[in-house]
Amino acid sequence: MASQLLRRAGKLINVSASATKNLASSLAPISQANRSFASAAEDTNPITIEIAVPYKAHKCEPPSLLATTTPQELVQFFKTMFLMRRMEIAADSLYKSKFIRGFCHLYDGQEAVCVGMEAALTKTDCIVTAYRDHCIHLGRGGTVKEIMSELMGRKDGCSLGKGGSMHMYKKENNFYGGNGIVGAQTPLGAGLAFAQKYSKVEGVTLAMYGDGAANQGQLFEAMNIAALWDLPVIFVCENNHYGMGTAEWRSAKSPEYYRRGDYVPGLKVDGMDALAVKQAVKYAKEYALTKGAFVLEMDTYRYHGHSMSDPGSTYRTRDEISGVRQERDPIERIRKLLLAKEIVTVADLKNMEKEAKKEVDDAVAQAKESPQPDPSELLSHIYVKGLGTEVFGPDRKEFTAVLP
Amino acid sequence: MESTALLQKLTAGMAFRGNPATLLSSSSASSHFARVQASAWPIMQGSRLRRLNVEATDLNANAFGTMPHSSTGLKIITKAVAVKTERGSTATAQQGHELLLFEALREGLDEEMERDPTVCVIGEDVGHYGGSYKVTKGMAEKYGDLRLLDTPIAENSFTGMAIGAAMSGLRPIVEGMNMGFLLLAFNQIANNCGMLHYTSGGQFTIPIVIRGPGGVGRQLGAEHSQRLESYFQSVPGLQMVACSTPYNAKGLMKAAIRSENPVILFEHVLLYNLKERIPDEEYVLCLEEAELVRPGEDITILTYSRMRHHVLQAVKTLVSKGYDPEVIDIRSLKPFDLFTIGNSVKKTHKVLIVEECMRTGGIGASLRAAIMENFFDELDAPIGCLSSQDVPTPYAGPLEDLTVVQPPQIVFAVEQLCKH
Numbered sequence: 001m002a003s004q005l006l007r008r009a010g011k012l013i014n015v016s017a018s019a020t021k022n023l024a025s026s027l028a029p030i031s032q033a034n035r036s037f038a039s040a041a042e043d044t045n046p047i048t049i050e051i052a053v054p055y056k057a058h059k060c061e062p063p064s065l066l067a068t069t070t071p072q073e074l075v076q077f078f079k080t081m082f083l084m085r086r087m088e089i090a091a092d093s094l095y096k097s098k099f100i101r102g103f104c105h106l107y108d109g110q111e112a113v114c115v116g117m118e119a120a121l122t123k124t125d126c127i128v129t130a131y132r133d134h135c136i137h138l139g140r141g142g143t144v145k146e147i148m149s150e151l152m153g154r155k156d157g158c159s160l161g162k163g164g165s166m167h168m169y170k171k172e173n174n175f176y177g178g179n180g181i182v183g184a185q186t187p188l189g190a191g192l193a194f195a196q197k198y199s200k201v202e203g204v205t206l207a208m209y210g211d212g213a214a215n216q217g218q219l220f221e222a223m224n225i226a227a228l229w230d231l232p233v234i235f236v237c238e239n240n241h242y243g244m245g246t247a248e249w250r251s252a253k254s255p256e257y258y259r260r261g262d263y264v265p266g267l268k269v270d271g272m273d274a275l276a277v278k279q280a281v282k283y284a285k286e287y288a289l290t291k292g293a294f295v296l297e298m299d300t301y302r303y304h305g306h307s308m309s310d311p312g313s314t315y316r317t318r319d320e321i322s323g324v325r326q327e328r329d330p331i332e333r334i335r336k337l338l339l340a341k342e343i344v345t346v347a348d349l350k351n352m353e354k355e356a357k358k359e360v361d362d363a364v365a366q367a368k369e370s371p372q373p374d375p376s377e378l379l380s381h382i383y384v385k386g387l388g389t390e391v392f393g394p395d396r397k398e399f400t401a402v403l404p
Numbered sequence: 405m406e407s408t409a410l411l412q413k414l415t416a417g418m419a420f421r422g423n424p425a426t427l428l429s430s431s432s433a434s435s436h437f438a439r440v441q442a443s444a445w446p447i448m449q450g451s452r453l454r455r456l457n458v459e460a461t462d463l464n465a466n467a468f469g470t471m472p473h474s475s476t477g478l479k480i481i482t483k484a485v486a487v488k489t490e491r492g493s494t495a496t497a498q499q500g501h502e503l504l505l506f507e508a509l510r511e512g513l514d515e516e517m518e519r520d521p522t523v524c525v526i527g528e529d530v531g532h533y534g535g536s537y538k539v540t541k542g543m544a545e546k547y548g549d550l551r552l553l554d555t556p557i558a559e560n561s562f563t564g565m566a567i568g569a570a571m572s573g574l575r576p577i578v579e580g581m582n583m584g585f586l587l588l589a590f591n592q593i594a595n596n597c598g599m600l601h602y603t604s605g606g607q608f609t610i611p612i613v614i615r616g617p618g619g620v621g622r623q624l625g626a627e628h629s630q631r632l633e634s635y636f637q638s639v640p641g642l643q644m645v646a647c648s649t650p651y652n653a654k655g656l657m658k659a660a661i662r663s664e665n666p667v668i669l670f671e672h673v674l675l676y677n678l679k680e681r682i683p684d685e686e687y688v689l690c691l692e693e694a695e696l697v698r699p700g701e702d703i704t705i706l707t708y709s710r711m712r713h714h715v716l717q718a719v720k721t722l723v724s725k726g727y728d729p730e731v732i733d734i735r736s737l738k739p740f741d742l743f744t745i746g747n748s749v750k751k752t753h754k755v756l757i758v759e760e761c762m763r764t765g766g767i768g769a770s771l772r773a774a775i776m777e778n779f780f781d782e783l784d785a786p787i788g789c790l791s792s793q794d795v796p797t798p799y800a801g802p803l804e805d806l807t808v809v810q811p812p813q814i815v816f817a818v819e820q821l822c823k824h
Contacts, residue, residue, distance in 0.1 A: 128568070159607070160605035160606070162602060162603060163605060164603075167603035167604065169607050169608065171608060176568070177603075178603075179596070181591055186564075187565045187567075187592065188571070188596065191568025191569040191570075191571075192571070195568070195569040195573060198522075198524065199573065199574070217560070218558075218560045221561035222564070225555065225556060225558065225562065380606070382641050383641065383665045384665050
């Protein structure tokens with residue numbers, strides 16, 4: 001018995017020994033190859049990648065399936081998506097240890113939509129989204145620390161702790177939130193595009209919503225208005241196939257959300273492929289700037305439930321979740337691409353992951369030490385007023401003091 | 405009380421339109437009253453004021469005890485001395501120009517749009533049609549289709565659109581064709597408009613103006629006679645003002661456009677044809693200030709919008725009876741101008757609130773609480789509040805008259821309060 005085990009152990013050791021030998025031999029050509037980590041991150045030679053899943057087009061021509069990118073961009077994709085993933089997982093554990101309260105909607109699984117979008121946009125373009133906004137805020141120039149502080153309701157949060165998970169904004173980078181009511185952000189998006197057209201700003205607005213919000217009347221109103229006046233707005237439906245607990249086939253007669261604009265042309269994109277997203281958004285931006293409204297449907301998936309209060313397994317099987325994670329995970333896709341194109345090594349990736357984890361851990365630690373907002377902040381920012389008047393209710397009581 | 409019995413009692417003493425003398429044949433004294441009534445109430449410019457004879461079962465009157473029948477109680481003087489009502493600081497009689505209220509609104513709007521290119525109007529039929537109440541007539545030709553934007557009938561989304569535009573630097577004015585339609589945009593107004601300044605930690609300002617005609621009109625039906633000030637008053641972050649004369653309409657419109665806060669400007673369907681002489685010079689009124697319409701010593705009457713004119717009607721009667729009421733048009737519905745109101749209460753020690761909102765949860769309810777809390781020691785009498793009935797506004801003319809406060813009720817209430 002024991003000898004059997006020993007023999008087995010020996011086999012294992014032999015196996016691992018040979019594996020390391022193989023690894024060593026396989027490492028050798030890479031290290032001899034011209035690129036090391038430092039230069040890959042700066043390598044801007046264009047490379048062409050073929051997008052795996054073809055686009056589905058509605059009343060327009062789909063863009064080409066050949067995406068041009070650079071090693072630098074791919075490395076950046078990986079780093080950003082991994083950071084987002086770590087951030088959301090940290091938010092998960094913080095929620096479970098009751099540092100984050102209320103509603104916390106996590107974005108893990110959908111990172112490719114955000115990074116792909118940002119790669120095709122500039123900060124002149126406006127983004128408005130719903131409550132699943134932590135990663136979008138990060139993509140728009142936010143820091144992990146201010147996101148974590150906001151989630152924990154601290155003073156250093158991006159909305160001074162007064163907004164919370166669902167109300168993150170970054171005005172200087174044209175990120176308009178962060179909206180709690182499903183679908184209410186789509187008319188806001190039309191309004192942002194209207195302002196861009198009015199002030200003749202060369203930019204587009206991305207009004208993001210989910211498959212659940214796709215059934216809101218105000219979305220159709222906004223699409224009609226946008227198409228009528230040729231507003232430069234791109235309606236981006238992040239279709240993760242579940243509107244909280246209701247699957248798309250149970251809530252929509254036509255779950256082809258890219259077609260639901262009817263007269264508005266649309267495109268269905270594999271939302272787990274950052275490059276496909278980038279290509280589609282580039283195409284849509286060109287269309288929106290020249291012609292008018294456009295719809296993009298991002299076929300994506302969320303691993304967590306709708307929010308932290310939702311286990312996420314009562315309306316879908318764990319097999320489905322793990323299946324998507326194995327086959328379509330956006331980070332794994334970029335990882336495989338980076339390794340296949342020999343842009344980075346496994347060790348490089350491990351370093352990047354470690355850095356991201358450290359960044360998130362540091363940010364969480366700093367956020368935990370950030371103070372709670374001062375009680376006088378309760379009554380600030382109700383009205384815009386100078387001269388010391390902070391708020392007055394119907395009976396004109398002005399509060400500047402500490403509340404009991 | 406049984407509704408049919410109530411109705412019978414109410415209709416027993418009611419005047420029907422078009423033929424006042426036909427009714428009340430049962431009571432000889434009331435027909436005398438009817439005749440007197442017809443001549444005593446002057447016709448308001450642009451609107452026929454129907455007079456009303458209300459029985460004791462009137463719900464408002466219950467607050468003050470039973471209202472006596474007209475033949476024995478109310479003594480109407482046919483030739484009431486016209487009281488010089490000061491309307492705040494209006495122009496002198498010779499200078500200035502005369503116009504109607506909707507023209508005053510248009511003037512204010514025009515001046516602001518010329519002054520600031522980011523000001524735009526968004527609403528149904530505001531552009532080519534010129535506005536359903538002609539407030540924006542002729543402006544689309546001057547400023548173009550983009551600044552006078554004709555929207556589809558989609559209140560929720562075009563209000564949201566205006567809020568989005570305001571977040572990124574424009575100063576839109578949303579016109580609800582009737583204020584009641586803005587109920588469809590309640591989510592956008594309450595959640596986005598009122599709250600975005602707060603939830604973004606001060607990053608975004610929403611310098612939007614939401615305006616439109618509301619109030620009980622001429623048999624427009626229940627859904628077109630809404631008074632939304634009571635619904636919006638709890639939304640934090642919003643400011644609400646109500647205009648009542650061409651002078652304050654123009655001034656408040658300009659102030660609202662220039663304000664960095666979201667402002668809801670309540671106009672009234674029946675006041676658009678009021679004529680007044682306003683100054684030629686440019687002026688902007690303060691959004692948070694109340695207007696002293698008529699100084700007095702006996703009682704403070706607080707009112708706004710159309711009820712101001714009903715109060716002034718009643719004041720004519722009251723003055724001839726020897727009372728000296730102080731009339732304040734509160735104008736600012738949120739926040740209240742407790743400074744002006746408080747000074748008045750300290751002088752007269754009695755308050756009567758006359759409003760067109762529903763009784764339940766209306767502006768009067770909040771104002772009563774605010775006055776009680778702040779000036780309890782100054783009061784000699786309970787605060788009176790005359791509001792509209794808590795009913796959907798009926799279509800029938802006389803019933804519609806019964807839902808809204810009428811001048812005789814105001815006179816009666818003042819008399820009761822002044823007994824204290």
